[in-house]
Amino acid sequence: MEKQWAELSADEKQEVLFQKWLSPKDPEGNDLQFQSPEAAQSYKERIQRIKDAIQMKKLPDRVPVCPLPSMFPAYDAGITVEDAMYDYDKCYAAWKKFVLDYEPDGHLGSSAPGPGPFFDILDYKLYAWPGHGVSPAHSYQCLEGEYMKAEEYDALIQDPSGFFSNVYLPRVFGALEPFQMLPFLPGILEMYGVAFNFIPYGLPPVQGALKAIMEAGNEALKWAGMVGSFDGEMASLGFPAILAGFTKAPFDTLGDTLRGTKGIMLDIRRRPDKLLEALDALVPLMIKMGVGAALMNGKPLVFMPLHKGADGFLSDQQFKTFYWPSLKQVILGLISEGCVPLLAAEGGYNSRLEVIKDLPKGKTVWMFDQTDMAQAKKIVGDTICILGNMPLSLLTVGTPEQVKEHTRELIDIAGKGGGYIMGNGAFFDDIKAENLKTMVDFTKEYGVY
Amino acid sequence: MSKQLVNAIADMKEDEALGLVRKMVESGSDPSVILDATREAMDIVGRRYEEGAYYLPELMLAGEMLNEIADILKPELAKMPEVKRHGKVLIGTVEGDIHDIGKNIVTFMLDVNGFDVLDLGVDVSPQKFVEAIQDFQPHVVGLSGFLTLAFDSMKETVEAISTAGLRDQVKIMIGGGQMDEGIKEYTGADAYGKDAMAGVNLARRWVGAK
Numbered sequence: 001m002e003k004q005w006a007e008l009s010a011d012e013k014q015e016v017l018f019q020k021w022l023s024p025k026d027p028e029g030n031d032l033q034f035q036s037p038e039a040a041q042s043y044k045e046r047i048q049r050i051k052d053a054i055q056m057k058k059l060p061d062r063v064p065v066c067p068l069p070s071m072f073p074a075y076d077a078g079i080t081v082e083d084a085m086y087d088y089d090k091c092y093a094a095w096k097k098f099v100l101d102y103e104p105d106g107h108l109g110s111s112a113p114g115p116g117p118f119f120d121i122l123d124y125k126l127y128a129w130p131g132h133g134v135s136p137a138h139s140y141q142c143l144e145g146e147y148m149k150a151e152e153y154d155a156l157i158q159d160p161s162g163f164f165s166n167v168y169l170p171r172v173f174g175a176l177e178p179f180q181m182l183p184f185l186p187g188i189l190e191m192y193g194v195a196f197n198f199i200p201y202g203l204p205p206v207q208g209a210l211k212a213i214m215e216a217g218n219e220a221l222k223w224a225g226m227v228g229s230f231d232g233e234m235a236s237l238g239f240p241a242i243l244a245g246f247t248k249a250p251f252d253t254l255g256d257t258l259r260g261t262k263g264i265m266l267d268i269r270r271r272p273d274k275l276l277e278a279l280d281a282l283v284p285l286m287i288k289m290g291v292g293a294a295l296m297n298g299k300p301l302v303f304m305p306l307h308k309g310a311d312g313f314l315s316d317q318q319f320k321t322f323y324w325p326s327l328k329q330v331i332l333g334l335i336s337e338g339c340v341p342l343l344a345a346e347g348g349y350n351s352r353l354e355v356i357k358d359l360p361k362g363k364t365v366w367m368f369d370q371t372d373m374a375q376a377k378k379i380v381g382d383t384i385c386i387l388g389n390m391p392l393s394l395l396t397v398g399t400p401e402q403v404k405e406h407t408r409e410l411i412d413i414a415g416k417g418g419g420y421i422m423g424n425g426a427f428f429d430d431i432k433a434e435n436l437k438t439m440v441d442f443t444k445e446y447g448v449y
Numbered sequence: 450m451s452k453q454l455v456n457a458i459a460d461m462k463e464d465e466a467l468g469l470v471r472k473m474v475e476s477g478s479d480p481s482v483i484l485d486a487t488r489e490a491m492d493i494v495g496r497r498y499e500e501g502a503y504y505l506p507e508l509m510l511a512g513e514m515l516n517e518i519a520d521i522l523k524p525e526l527a528k529m530p531e532v533k534r535h536g537k538v539l540i541g542t543v544e545g546d547i548h549d550i551g552k553n554i555v556t557f558m559l560d561v562n563g564f565d566v567l568d569l570g571v572d573v574s575p576q577k578f579v580e581a582i583q584d585f586q587p588h589v590v591g592l593s594g595f596l597t598l599a600f601d602s603m604k605e606t607v608e609a610i611s612t613a614g615l616r617d618q619v620k621i622m623i624g625g626g627q628m629d630e631g632i633k634e635y636t637g638a639d640a641y642g643k644d645a646m647a648g649v650n651l652a653r654r655w656v657g658a659k
Contacts, residue, residue, distance in 0.1 A: 128547060138598055141547050261505075261550050266513065268506040269461055312644060315504045392597050392627040397635040426627060429597050 013338025014363070017244075020298035022047050024235045027228065035236045042238030046105040050242065052418065054340055054385045055362040059418045063411055063447030064105040065440050066242065066387065068367070070112055070427035071139045072436070073098035080137050082130035085116030088226040095230060099239050101433075102440050105421075106242035110230040112427075114140070115223035121216045123174030126257070139429055147171045148258035150267065153274040156258070157281045159186075168258065175212040178205035243342070245293020246303040247334070250282035250326040255308045264308065268322055279326040287333035290341070300340040301365070304330075310347030311370075316355075324355055335363045342387075345369060346426060353379040369425040373414040386414055389425035390439055396431045400438040407442045415447060422447060450478075451486040458490035458514055459497075461507055466490075466514055470521050480525035487518055491561035498558070499646045505554070512557050534565040536656030539581050540591035541569030542625075543602035548595035551625045551645075555591060558645040564589075564652060575602075575609030582615050589652045590619045592638065595626035603636040611637075620655040624648055 008016065022044055024032040034040035045061070052060035074084040077094035084091040095110035119129060126147070129140035147168060148156060156163045162184060170180045183197040200206050231241040248256070254275070255264035267275045290302040308314070309323035334341050344367040345352070353376060356366070361383040368376055368388040376386050394406060407422065414420045422443040428436075450473055457466035473483055494511045497503040538559050542552050549571050559566045567585050569577060582590065590610070592603045603623055610616050621638040624647070633641040642648035 133547070135545060138545050139596070141596070143547070144550075262509050265506040265509045269510045270463070313505050315502070318504060318506065391629065393600070393629045393631045396597055396600055397631055431597070 008338075010336045010338060010363075014300055014335075014340065015338075017294060017298065017300035017338045017340075018047070018051050021240065021300065024232075024240075025298070026232060032232065032235055034238070039236060039238035043235060043240055046238070047240050050106055050240075050421065053421050054365055056383075056385065056419045057362065059449045062449055063415045063420055063422050063443055065422040065443040065447070066104050066106040067102055067436055067440055068108055068423055068427055069098065069429075071429045072431060073110075074113065075430040076101070076433055080130065081113060081134075081139050082116070082136035084113035085119075085130060085140075088115075088223060092226050092230055096234070099234050100237070102436060104239070104440065106240055107234060108243060109227055109234075109241045111227045115219055118216055118219040118223060121212055121219060122176065124172065125174060126172045142256065144256075144260040144262075146260050146263045148254075148263075150259075150263065150271070153271065153278050157274075157278050160281060160285060162186075175216075176209050178203070178209040181206055242299075242301050243303045244297040244299045244301055244339070245290060246305070247286045247290035247293075247330065248304060249306055249309065249323065250279040250286055250330065251309060251323045252305070252307045253282055253286065254278060261308065265313075268314075268318060272322075275322065279322070283326050283329045283333070286330045287337075290330070290334045290339055291337040294334075294337070294339045300338060301342050302334055302339045304341050304343045306343055306345045307347075309352065310345065310349060311351050312348070316351060319352060320355060324352075328359075331359060331364060335360060340364060342367065344427075345371065350375060356380060357383060359383060365421065367423065367425075373410060377414050377416070377420075381414075381417075381419055385419045385421060387421040387423045388414075390423065392424065392426050392428050392431065395424065395428060395435045395439070398432075398435060400434050403435045403438045404442050407439050408446055411443065411447050418449070451482050454483065454486040455490045455493070458487060458511070459493040461510055463510060463514055463517075467517055467521070470518050474521060474525070480522050483518070483522060487515065488561075491515065495558060495561045495649075508554055508557060511561075512553075535563045536589065536652065537565045537567070537585060537587040538589040538591055538652055539567050539569065539578070539585055539587035539619075540593065541573035541578065541581075542571040542593045542595075543599050543606055544572055544574045545602050546594045546596050546599045547571040548593075548625070551595065552591075552593035555593065555624065555642075555645045555648045558649050559591075559652060562649045562653070564649075564656075575606040578606050579609050579613045579615065582610065582613075582619060587619060588656050590621045591648060591652075592621065592623045592636075593625045594623070594628065597627055599626065599628075600632055600635060603632070603638065607637040620651075622648060622651050 026032050049060040049064040052058055053064050071081050073094045074081050077097050079090050079094050084094060091110055091113055099107050126143060127140045128134045128143055130136045130138065134141060166179055166182045170177045181200045181203060183200050188194050188197045234241060255261055259267060294300055294302055309319055314323060331341050340363060342365040346369050348370040349368060350371055357380045365385045365387050368386060371389065373389055390406060394402060410422060450469060454466060454469045457469055470483055491511060494503060494507065498508060540552060540556055542549055556566050556568045567581065569581055592606055594603060607621060622640045622642050623633055623636060623638045624642040628641055630641055640651050642651050
């Protein structure tokens with residue numbers, strides 16, 4: 001890399017990130033040792049296949065196939081979700097079995113279950129998880145609430161980081177409740193005034209919270225060690241992890257995390273101007289989050305789960321006014337830094353296709369769930385790589401023959417001319433293993449260009 | 450003033466609507482006039498949702514206005530006679546699943562379309578559904594679920610209803626998340642509703658309403 005990062009064009013940056021992804025490193029920063037020459041070759045072929053599908057400059061050798069599970073690897077390995085969250089070795093083994101059994105072109109790593117003890121330490125409130133409101137066998141689920149109140153828009157807009165540290169964190173982590181007492185950090189200006197601002201750090205409840213945060217940090221490191229070695233070992237066996245990190249649509253950051261669905265839907269009607277202002281304020285933060293992960297992990301794909309802009313949630317006008325402009329800015333911001341946003345459009349996106357089609361060519365992947373793939377191919381297929389959308393219902397209760405037929409149909413329709421990755425429509429838990437195997441194996445056979 | 454109130458609610462003018470309600474209460478209007486106007490407005494909201502003019506923001510705001518108006522009228526409401534309803538619907542999110550947005554919208558739409566709805570909430574066990582059917586005697590049972598684990602929970606709920614000997618008394622509809630006709634077959638329910646209006650139309654058909 002002769003030119004400075006800032007001097008590179010978006011295309012060049014994307015290429016640099018793909019090249020970094022193609023040349024994986026071990027934790028010491030040396031070139032990763034592959035376990036065999038075949039593994040080294042498979043690793044590169046898999047990434048090349050995905051890269052060609054995304055960039056649409058030339059046809060891949062075949063349709064890439066990326067089954068993207070939620071907790072399926074746990075079910076398939078015969079452990080509970082609780083096991084996967086609390087016993088990192090079990091998680092590692094189950095997720096490894098998944099990759100080796102299905103041999104995907106790209107995998108999601110082993111981070112999906114998340115670190116159970118970490119959530120315990122902090123007393124996390126935003127989710128219910130096994131043993132904490134959900135049975136051991138089931139996946140965690142979001143507990144929506146108004147973690148930001150309607151009258152707090154200005155506080156968020158003026159100082160998002162301050163809002164997160166002193167207001168949001170105390171509400172979603174029981175152990176961090178004392179952070180409500182933390183000082184306003186821009187108050188730390190000069191001399192003796194500085195000391196006044198440190199008083200809260202001397203208070204026992206705040207010190208207790210800081211201890212919890214250190215303990216949580218240790219746990220996070222321990223878990224990240226598992227996640228990191230997993231990706232390393234899988235790479236050495238020829239299986240690339242596809243995601244560098246994640247970020248979100250500003251509307252979903254507000255709607256999922258802060259205001260809740262009901263809150264944000266009412267805000268569209270009750271305080272549209274404040275909502276738009278807050279969405280704008282979140283744009284640079286969401287870009288920073290995605291770009292930071294891509295640069296740190298040295299690969300281009302940044303995951304963005306899309307929730308509240310689906311068909312049926314908002315009118316076309318509301319989508320174009322409240323959901324899309326800030327999301328588009330985040331997407332373009334990521335693209336200009338070489339990232340490839342992978343947008344998982346949960347639910348249906350049929351009425352949104354005309355809106356999203358004006359994105360630059362070869363820069364994004366859209367994972368569709370209940371969107372008509374023929375329409376998607378027709379409307380956005382020239383510019384956007386589409387991924388999906390084997391229905392979870394079929395994978396769960398269908399037969400291998402039905403899955404095979406549907407795989408064929410998807411490849412015929414959506415795979416035509418490239419720009420397509422075979423995969424599921426939504427993240428899956430307890431589906432039939434034979435159905436998944438059929439989807440993957442038949443794609444490798446039938447999806448050859 | 451009641452025509453004005455109908456329009457204010459239907460057009461999502463919350464402040465104006467609540468102001469009108471307060472004014473009508475103060476001037477001694479019969480609460481039934483306010484309730485009729487509210488019902489008429491909700492009918493319009495439901496129709497606009499059905500026609501694709503209104504979406505979640507409007508449904509949620511309509512729900513809020515309904516609650517706010519009920520709060521203002523509370524002292525008067527106790528004196529009101531019960532409204533005649535088309536039929537009873539029992540609804541809930543099945544065991545293991547705690548998602549409720551879709552279920553709440555269906556509940557709201559059933560309610561504004563004249564059904565007597567009992568909402569059991571989320572993570573409802575098959576046994577709780579069975580007991581509620583025995584007590585509430587619904588015509589229709591709505592099973593909601595967002596996650597794929599709901600496939601089995603729904604199947605188990607339908608089975609529990611059969612085992613209790615109640616299957617012939619109720620029609621069962623499913624909806625939400627990853628549900629479709631294939632899952633309807635799998636669970637043994639009578640129908641799958643793609644969205645809230647589909648649910649309302651199924652219930653209407655089953656109870657023989659308009």
